[in-house]
Amino acid sequence: MTEQHRQPHGDATSEAGDLAVLEQQDHAITEPTELDAARLDRILDAVEAGDAEAVRAAIDPLHAADIADLLEQISPHQRRALLSLYALEIDGDILSHLDDSIREEVIESLPRDVLAEAMRELDTDDVVDILEDLEQPEQAFILQALESDDRAAVESALAWPEYSAGRLMQSETVTGPQDWTVGQAIDHLRSVEWLPDQFYHVILVDERHRPTGHVTLGRVLASRRDVALRDITEKEFRTIEATEEEAEVAFLFNKYHLISAPVVDAAGRLVGVITIDDAMTVLDEEHEEDMLRLSGVVMEASVSDNALTTARLRLPWLVVNLFTASLSAVVITQFEATIEALVVLAALMPIVASTGGIAGTQSLAVAVRALATRSLTSANATRVVWRELGAGMLNGAGLALILGLGGWLIFGDLWLGVVLGMAMICNQIVAALGGVLVPLGLNRLGLDPALASGTFVTTLTDVMGFFAFLGFATVFLL
Amino acid sequence: MTEQHRQPHGDATSEAGDLAVLEQQDHAITEPTELDAARLDRILDAVEAGDAEAVRAAIDPLHAADIADLLEQISPHQRRALLSLYALEIDGDILSHLDDSIREEVIESLPRDVLAEAMRELDTDDVVDILEDLEQPEQAFILQALESDDRAAVESALAWPEYSAGRLMQSETVTGPQDWTVGQAIDHLRSVEWLPDQFYHVILVDERHRPTGHVTLGRVLASRRDVALRDITEKEFRTIEATEEEAEVAFLFNKYHLISAPVVDAAGRLVGVITIDDAMTVLDEEHEEDMLRLSGVVMEASVSDNALTTARLRLPWLVVNLFTASLSAVVITQFEATIEALVVLAALMPIVASTGGIAGTQSLAVAVRALATRSLTSANATRVVWRELGAGMLNGAGLALILGLGGWLIFGDLWLGVVLGMAMICNQIVAALGGVLVPLGLNRLGLDPALASGTFVTTLTDVMGFFAFLGFATVFLL
Numbered sequence: 003m004t005e006q007h008r009q010p011h012g013d014a015t016s017e018a019g020d021l022a023v024l025e026q027q028d029h030a031i032t033e034p035t036e037l038d039a040a041r042l043d044r045i046l047d048a049v050e051a052g053d054a055e056a057v058r059a060a061i062d063p064l065h066a067a068d069i070a071d072l073l074e075q076i077s078p079h080q081r082r083a084l085l086s087l088y089a090l091e092i093d094g095d096i097l098s099h100l101d102d103s104i105r106e107e108v109i110e111s112l113p114r115d116v117l118a119e120a121m122r123e124l125d126t127d128d129v130v131d132i133l134e135d136l137e138q139p140e141q142a143f144i145l146q147a148l149e150s151d152d153r154a155a156v157e158s159a160l161a162w163p164e165y166s167a168g169r170l171m172q173s174e175t176v177t178g179p180q181d182w183t184v185g186q187a188i189d190h191l192r193s194v195e196w197l198p199d200q201f202y203h204v205i206l207v208d209e210r211h212r213p214t215g216h217v218t219l220g221r222v223l224a225s226r227r228d229v230a231l232r233d234i235t236e237k238e239f240r241t242i243e244a245t246e247e248e249a250e251v252a253f254l255f256n257k258y259h260l261i262s263a264p265v266v267d268a269a270g271r272l273v274g275v276i277t278i279d280d281a282m283t284v285l286d287e288e289h290e291e292d293m294l295r296l297s298g299v300v301m302e303a304s305v306s307d308n309a310l311t312t313a314r315l316r317l318p319w320l321v322v323n324l325f326t327a328s329l330s331a332v333v334i335t336q337f338e339a340t341i342e343a344l345v346v347l348a349a350l351m352p353i354v355a356s357t358g359g360i361a362g363t364q365s366l367a368v369a370v371r372a373l374a375t376r377s378l379t380s381a382n383a384t385r386v387v388w389r390e391l392g393a394g395m396l397n398g399a400g401l402a403l404i405l406g407l408g409g410w411l412i413f414g415d416l417w418l419g420v421v422l423g424m425a426m427i428c429n430q431i432v433a434a435l436g437g438v439l440v441p442l443g444l445n446r447l448g449l450d451p452a453l454a455s456g457t458f459v460t461t462l463t464d465v466m467g468f469f470a471f472l473g474f475a476t477v478f479l480l
Numbered sequence: 481m482t483e484q485h486r487q488p489h490g491d492a493t494s495e496a497g498d499l500a501v502l503e504q505q506d507h508a509i510t511e512p513t514e515l516d517a518a519r520l521d522r523i524l525d526a527v528e529a530g531d532a533e534a535v536r537a538a539i540d541p542l543h544a545a546d547i548a549d550l551l552e553q554i555s556p557h558q559r560r561a562l563l564s565l566y567a568l569e570i571d572g573d574i575l576s577h578l579d580d581s582i583r584e585e586v587i588e589s590l591p592r593d594v595l596a597e598a599m600r601e602l603d604t605d606d607v608v609d610i611l612e613d614l615e616q617p618e619q620a621f622i623l624q625a626l627e628s629d630d631r632a633a634v635e636s637a638l639a640w641p642e643y644s645a646g647r648l649m650q651s652e653t654v655t656g657p658q659d660w661t662v663g664q665a666i667d668h669l670r671s672v673e674w675l676p677d678q679f680y681h682v683i684l685v686d687e688r689h690r691p692t693g694h695v696t697l698g699r700v701l702a703s704r705r706d707v708a709l710r711d712i713t714e715k716e717f718r719t720i721e722a723t724e725e726e727a728e729v730a731f732l733f734n735k736y737h738l739i740s741a742p743v744v745d746a747a748g749r750l751v752g753v754i755t756i757d758d759a760m761t762v763l764d765e766e767h768e769e770d771m772l773r774l775s776g777v778v779m780e781a782s783v784s785d786n787a788l789t790t791a792r793l794r795l796p797w798l799v800v801n802l803f804t805a806s807l808s809a810v811v812i813t814q815f816e817a818t819i820e821a822l823v824v825l826a827a828l829m830p831i832v833a834s835t836g837g838i839a840g841t842q843s844l845a846v847a848v849r850a851l852a853t854r855s856l857t858s859a860n861a862t863r864v865v866w867r868e869l870g871a872g873m874l875n876g877a878g879l880a881l882i883l884g885l886g887g888w889l890i891f892g893d894l895w896l897g898v899v900l901g902m903a904m905i906c907n908q909i910v911a912a913l914g915g916v917l918v919p920l921g922l923n924r925l926g927l928d929p930a931l932a933s934g935t936f937v938t939t940l941t942d943v944m945g946f947f948a949f950l951g952f953a954t955v956f957l958l
Contacts, residue, residue, distance in 0.1 A: 034718055042859050065716065067735050075859040101855075176698075191702045200739070201698050202680060219697035220654075220679050224669045238543065240512055256764055257545050259757040261678070261739075279737040282760050286734055289767040290849055293774070297845030298838050305850040305860060309870025316842045317875055323838045324879060327831040334827035341819070341826050348819050348826035349812035352833070353805040356942060359837070360776050360801045363934055364794045367775030371768055372783040377579075381520050381553040382783060392787025397795055401802060456841055456934070464834060 035063040037072055045072065049080060054087040061088060066095035073108060074101050074306050085111045092116060094124040102135050103304045103311075109140060118147035125199055126155040127172035127280065134160065134169065159274075167251050168244035170284065171265040171274030174198040177205045178231060180214055185227030187217075200277050202262045206231055211271045213264040215239050241266045244273055248284045253376070255281035288374070295452035296370055298323075319457050326461035330355075333465055337472035340480060346413065347475050350422065355467030357401060358429035362459035365390055365437025373441060373451045387438055394434025398427035417478050425471035432466040433459070513541040515550055523550065527558060532565040539566060544573035551586060552579050552784050563589045570594060572602035580613050581782045581789075587618060596625035603677055604633040605650035605758065612638065612647065637752075645729050646722035648762065649743040649752030652676040655683045656709060658692055663705030665695075678755050680740045684709055689749045691742040693717050719744045722751055726762045731854070733759035766852070773930035774848055776801075797935050804939035808833075811943055815950035818958060824891065825953050828900065833945030835879060836907035840937035843868055843915025851919060851929045865916055872912025876905035895956050903949035910944040911937070 035041075041060060048056035061069055073081055073096075081104075085092075089112050097120055100108060109117060109132075121129055121144050129148070133141050133156065145153055155173040162168025176197065178187050187204050191197065203216035215235035225234055241264045242251055254260065255278055265274040298319035307315070334341075334351075341348050369386075372378035378386055402423035410419030436459050441451035513519075519538060526534035539547055551559055551574075559582075563570075567590050575598055578586060587595060587610075599607055599622050607626070611619050611634065623631055633651040640646025654675065656665050665682050669675065681694035693713035703712055719742045720729055732738065733756055743752040776797035785793070812819075812829075819826050847864075850856035856864055880901035888897030914937050919929030 034716075039858060065736060067737075071855070074855060075857055077860075077863055188701055191698075192704060194702075197698060197702050200696075202739075218678075219701055220669075220675060223666055223697055223700060224672075224675050226670060238512075256760055258543060259545075261680075261757065278756050278760065279739065282734055282756065282763065285760065286763065286767075286853075289764075289771075293767075293771050293849055294845055296771070297774070297841045299842050299845060305846070305855050305864050305867075307867070309867045309874060312846075312867055312871035313874035313878075316839065316871065317878060319842070320835055320838055320875055320879055321882065323835050324831065324883060327834040330830045330834070331827045334830070335824070338823045338827070342823045345816045345820050345823075345826075346813070348823075348829075349809045349816065351826075352808045352812070352830065352942060352946070353802065355830070356805040356808070356938065357798055357801050359938065360798055360935055361794065363775045364777050364797070367772055367777060368783070368790075371771055377549070377552060377783050379553055380517060382555075385555055386783050389783075389785070389787045389790060393790035393794065396787060396791035397798055400791075400795060401798055404799065405802060457838055460834065460837065464830060468830070 034065060035068075037064055037068040042072065042075075045084070046076065046080060049084045049087060052083075052087065057084065057087045058091060062091070066093065067099045069096045070099035070101070074104050074304075078107075078308075081107070082111070089113060090116055092120060094120040094122075094128065096120075097132055098124060098128045101304050101306060103306050105132065106136060106140075109136065114143065117144070121147055122149065122152070125172050125174065126152055126159060127170065127274075129156050130159045130169055134164065162244050165248045166244060167242045167246040167248060167265050167276060168273070170248050170251060170280055171244070171276045172198060172200075173274045174201075175205060175264070175272060175275050176201045176203070177207045177211075177213075177272065180206045180208060180232055182206075182231050183227060184222055184225045184229045184231065184234075187222055187231060188227070198275075200262075200279070201275070202277070203236075204231065205264050205272065205275070206235065207272055210269075212269075213241055213266065213272045216264065218261075241270075242276060243268070249288050251276060252281045252284040252288060256285055257376075292370060292374055292452045295450065296367065296455055298455045298457055319455060323457050323461070326457060327464070329461060330464045330468055333468050334472065337468075337476060340472055340476045343480055344475065346418075347472065347479075350409070350418075351468055351471050353405065354422065354425045354429055354471045355464045357426065358433040358463030358467045359456075359460040361394065361397065361430050361433035362437045362463045363456055365394075365434045366441060366456070366459050367437075369438040369441045370452050373445050378442075383442060387435065387442075390434040390438045391431065394431040395427070397434075398430030401430060402426040415479075418475075421471065421474040421478050424474050425467065428470040429463055429467045433463045436462045512543065513546075515542055515546040520550065520553075523562070524554065524558060527562045527565060530561075530565065535562065535565045536569060540569070544571065545577045547574045548577035548579070552582050552782075556585075556786075559585070560589070567591060568594055570598060572598040572600075572606065574598075575610055576602060576606045579782050579784060581784050583610065584614060584618075587614065592621065595622070599625055600627065600630070603650050603652065604630055604637060605648065605752075607634050608637045608647055612642065640722050643726045644722060645720045645724040645726060645743050645754060646751070648726050648729060648758055649722070649754045650676060650678075651752045652679075653683060653742070653750060653753050654679045654681070655685045655689075655691075655750065658684045658686060658710055660684075660709050661705060662700055662703045662707045662709065662712075665700055665709060666705070676753075678740075678757070679753070680755070681714075682709065683742050683750060683753070684713065685750055688747075690747075691719055691744065691750045694742065696739075719748075720754060721746070727766050729754060730759045730762040730766060734763055735854075770848060770852055770930045773928065774845065774933055776933045776935055797933060801935050801939070804935060805942070807939060808942045808946055811946050812950065815946075815954060818950055818954045821958055822953065824896075825950065825957075828887070828896075829946055829949050831883065832900065832903045832907055832949045833942045835904065836911040836941030836945045837934075837938040838911075839872065839875065839908050840911035840915045840941045841934055843872075843912045844919060844934070844937050845915075847916040847919045848930050851923050856920075861920060865913065865920075868912040868916045869909065872909040873905070875912075876908030879908060880904040893957075896953075899949065899952040899956050902952050903945065906948040907941055907945045911941045914940045 045057060045060045048060060092112055097105060133144055159169055159173060203218055204222060205213050205216045207213050216239060217231050217234050221234045244265050244267055262275050262277045264272050265276055267273050299315055300318050369378060405426050406419040406423030409422040410416050440458055444453055445451045523535060523538045526538060570590060575583060611622055626634060637647055637651060681696055682700060683691050683694045685691050694717060695709050695712050699712045722743050722745055740753050740755045742750050743754055745751050777793055778796050883904050884897040884901030887900040888894050918936055922931055923929045
């Protein structure tokens with residue numbers, strides 16, 4: 003599985019130092035083929051012409067990640083046509099890079115032997131990542147297509163909970179007993195038939211296979227053969243429980259700048275390794291989830307979703323909002339007499355409400371982000387809430403001044419200006435506090451603070467905005 | 481700089497295999513000290529008592545990242561008191577982990593010799609990261625405190641543009657000529673006095689110091705001494721231009737699962753290396769920026785900001801919103817006669833407007849995310865816009881049905897229900913299209929699509945919501 007590769011022209015350059023060849027080699031290496039618009043057009047033309055040869059020629063130089071992008075970005079119709087010409091070339095890496103929403107469709111279209119071969123190429127963590135999203139019959143087929151060692155590893159990974167470290171790890175580890183020297187480690191590494199594609203440490207384990215430290219490969223390489231591994235272990239050493247949530251794993255990697263971390267079972271025995279590239283993928287997905295939830299999209303949405311899926315993912319919060327917005331209507335109804343007496347109020351009330359909505363969204367975004375990065379904790383929650391109150395008062399005062407003066411000048415009514423200003427201050431304070439208190443409360447309840455989403459906070463600021471403005475108007479203007 | 485460390489009890493275990501000792505060692509390693517609430521209280525108590533010894537005892541076992549968290553989460557007053565007791569212990573790693581907003585304050589409070597020592601400990605990329613946010617006198621002091629090699633490296637990194645790969649990279653590289661064997665590489669690594677803390681590849685360079693390939697350390701370790709390095713280079717090899725934007729670097733690392741990548745100057749010569757942990761930090765910051773911008777916070781905001789800073793960062797969009805919201809007021813003013821005739825319309829109009837705001841925010845978040853991950857491109861933009869139109873129509877129809885029926889039943893007026901429903905459909909379509917077209921347009925103009933922020937889209941949906949509802953009402957109800 004460790005791929006071997008010879009540089010084109012490698013031998014020529016070392017012998018001759020011929021500049022032209024060097025340039026060429028240099029060029030070939032530093033500019034990998036990109037999926038640009040011209041290539042995309044070329045591929046789609048070849049697909050339309052049914053020219054499998056031309057399709058292959060245009061796609062093969064691309065990185066698996068770019069081929070996956072290609073499959074995601076073309077239409078379902080084009081995708082089916084392309085796959086009918088290119089299916090035999092689909093390999094495991096392409097499947098790995100594909101978005102979940104497309105992957106199942108692609109997998110179903112593959113000839114069984116191509117799929118089996120593609121899965122056999124992958125490290126077990128990638129197989130698990132693909133397998134866990136598939137239906138039962140596909141899962142069973144892929145499992146039986148794997149070699150028995152890999153199958154056992156995949157099955158034991160699948161036994162860990164979804165979104166846990168156990169699902170994220172690769173079960174292939176590089177370990178040595180605690181009393182090994184550098185020389186013994188190197189001899190071992192040279193003698194084993196197979197090594198993981200990626201490993202960055204030699205993990206020291208005790209006789210019960212519990213990790214006790216790890217040594218970077220750089221340190222192994224730089225040390226003399228007679229140096230004991232235990233004398234050159236890293237000062238920082240963190241193991242991760244297999245049941246740990248993957249979001250927590252990503253957080254730890256980012257916080258402590260980990261490159262790889264051993265995963266242990268409940269008895270502390272080594273069961274796998276998580277590497278930073280997988281943690282980075284999780285971090286990216288967590289961010290996506292936060293951003294979409296905050297904006298009221300209930301779950302993973304992809305640009306390759308169709309209109310029906312898109313509508314379905316968004317409808318829940320829209321319906322919720324329909325009812326919460328009716329609260330505003332109920333509030334306004336209480337002031338019908340006021341509006342009837344002074345109909346310009348109906349035109350001005352949305353200004354107070356919507357500026358409150360923006361302030362609430364700002365406060366909410368900062369709080370959700372701070373909770374996600376653990377920089378908002380019980381140690382500083384009170385201070386942050388006071389800070390928000392202060393910021394709400396300051397901006398409320400500033401906005402009140404602008405709006406109040408504007409209202410006074412435009413309508414020639416000092417008291418209308420005063421009412422606008424007072425309502426603005428009230429609503430800015432409610433917005434700033436609501437934006438931080440709602441996610442803090444959800445977090446305290448063990449829920450995802452991003453679930454707060456704009457809907458709750460804008461409802462709050464709408465209701466408060468209308469109530470304050472129409473209330474003050476009733477008192478001061480009638 | 482490569483830290484050496486002996487495991488506690490390491491020798492005892494290897495000789496005796498004593499279970500008790502093993503348990504203890506295992507425990508000491510797998511549970512690093514956390515900054516929990518109890519420890520935080522202990523630290524703050526010690527700070528209040530002015531007990532430097534107790535402060536040190538409680539802080540020293542913590543990881544630098546946790547000490548940085550501690551400094552960020554306590555109040556400015558507590559921070560000053562803590563620093564006066566603990567300043568001598570502050571090291572480079574702690575400064576590295578600190579949030580920009582706090583770092584300058586901490587650096588200014590450090591005795592000059594402590595600061596100089598702390599900076600000398602760091603790799604040059606970390607020094608650059610700290611230096612670029614400081615004022616001129618501090619920068620000059622730190623530069624002259626560095627050893628001459630490091631100073632030269634830092635100065636040449638600072639010559640690259642802000643937020644470029646050149647600023648992100650470490651200038652320390654591990655290279656070898658293209659014709660080296662594994663044995664020559666190992667001998668070289670063993671002989672050099674100093675190696676970077678982190679390196680994952682040996683980079684092969686030609687005689688002009690241009691990188692032509694790289695070999696993972698795992699491959700070096702697993703190969704016999706007589707194997708030529710060029711025969712075991714990685715198939716995927718990407719170099720990054722020093723002038724490349726750091727956001728693009730983070731994107732490439734995430735997309736292609738890179739671990740480290742050589743950085744080259746305009747002539748293709750190797751000038752440094754970027755490692756994935758730095759790319760992960762950038763990815764995280766880019767996400768933060770997207771989320772905050774989308775929510776109308778103009779730039780980096782931190783929980784440790786005070787109320788004034790917080791207010792200042794949020795005011796710009798609030799003022800913009802004050803004016804854009806006035807557009808809604810102007811629209812409503814055109815329908816004053818309608819509202820006067822049927823004042824219940826004033827109560828119902830915010831429902832249509834606010835549900836449109838939520839739909840616009842949803843569409844916007846998906847589009848901004850898709851643009852950030854390059855999954856929304858010219859190849860599928862048209863299809864995505866049609867998809868949004870379809871989703872807007874579907875959800876518009878569903879919401880129209882609920883709201884229209886509700887309006888009819890509650891107010892006993894079929895035509896009021898029809899007007900509510902029609903306005904809802906119009907506004908949902910405008911929201912869905914606006915949410916995707918505004919960021920697409922900004923992107924086409926070379927601007928950050930996240931700048932669209934909720935403000936623009938909610939203004940659009942407010943204006944459209946009020947106009948459609950009051951317009952239909954004027955036609956059908958009067």
